[in-house]
Amino acid sequence: MRDDLAALPAYKAGATPVSRPDLETFKISANENPYAPIPAIVEAITKAAQSVQRYPDPASLRLKNKLAKKYKVDVENIQVGTGSVAVLTQLIQASSTVGNEVIFAWRSFEAYPIITRVAGATPVMVSLTKTYEHDLDAMLAAITEKTSCILLCSPNNPTGPAIKKDAFLNFINKVPERILVVLDEAYTEFVRDDLAVEGLRDAWGKSNVAILRTFSKAYGMAGLRVGFCIAQPSVIETLNKVALTFGVTNLAEEAGLAALDNEIELLKRIDTLVSERTRVVDELTKQGWKIPQADGNFIWLDLKEKAEEFTQKCDEAGLSIRMFANDGVRVTIAEKTANDRLIEVALKFQA
Secondary structure, three states: OOHHHOOOOOOOOOOOOOOEOOEOOEEOOOOOOOOOOOHHHHHHHHHHHHHOOOOOOOOOHHHHHHHHHHHOOOHHHEEEEOOHHHHHHHHHHHHOOOOOEEEEEEOOOOHHHHHHHHOOOEEEEEEOOOOOOOOHHHHHHOOOOOEEEEEEEOOOOOOOOOOEHHHHHHHHOOOOOOOEEEEEOOOHHHOOOOOEOOHHHHOOOOOOEEEEEEOOOOOOOOOOOOEEEEOOHHHHHHHHHHOOOOOOOHHHHHHHHHHHHOHHHHHHHHHHHHHHHHHHHHHHHHHOOOOOOOOOOEEEEEEEOOHHHHHHHHHHOOEEOEEEOOEEEEEEOOOHHHHHHHHHHHHHHHO
């Protein structure tokens, strides 16, 4: 086994609460959509299950075509994979190896340093600003001859703020075109800030920009693992060389097609979650909490050394949240009952 992986931590998923006879428990640690899949998706999965003895289409061509039509690009601009994290892995593998450096903000998505090191490259972590946003000027200053890829997470997971459009445009115009810039927009459907960057509007046409999206969050398909990348054909062609063969199952592809056909119903659910996000932030702000701008389906509490204590209080109340030791906690916006209980725990914790 590779010696350089010995000290590499494995990715830690959000914890699932232990069932309790006295209390309904809620998993609000993984930024999952709390709503059960819509009937059209269930029907598509059920029908597709009748042919699981067959391999899926290795190119997922029907899904690619529908995505291309939705985003008004060519099918050659689309790559799909088993969740956006799988496509992200392909992007780093395709761009970076031993001797390269991959720049990203920190704290950000925990998979970034892991995937980078597995590819053999060196992670370059650039601290967030005091408002928990990407410090794009500092990221520009971190570029060297070894830089092969830059990862931008907008909205940033786990802290919440989206990157501003003007700041992004200033940044991308200064990045050498030899460097691949990945705009990870896993939570973009939850953004309501008109000043935030939107990849296809603001970065399309840039030869070195790859836009990541997923069906896991807004579309409520985390258990099926479907994500996709929108980029120039030269990038997609290289991704095809490192892609996992038959990665997207026929069940996942059919569910994705059904989701795209029923977006209006799904978008109503997103609006509900955004309204709940606003309510939770407002209630916690009244209690005295300072919440970073929340543009995803989660909020960040900067608890530092009290993160573990707060996590324990939530666990006692039947809530599993995502703790980052001595840093903070990330809490998913979920059903109203779960959100109400969070507000109650937070109020008692402040007292």
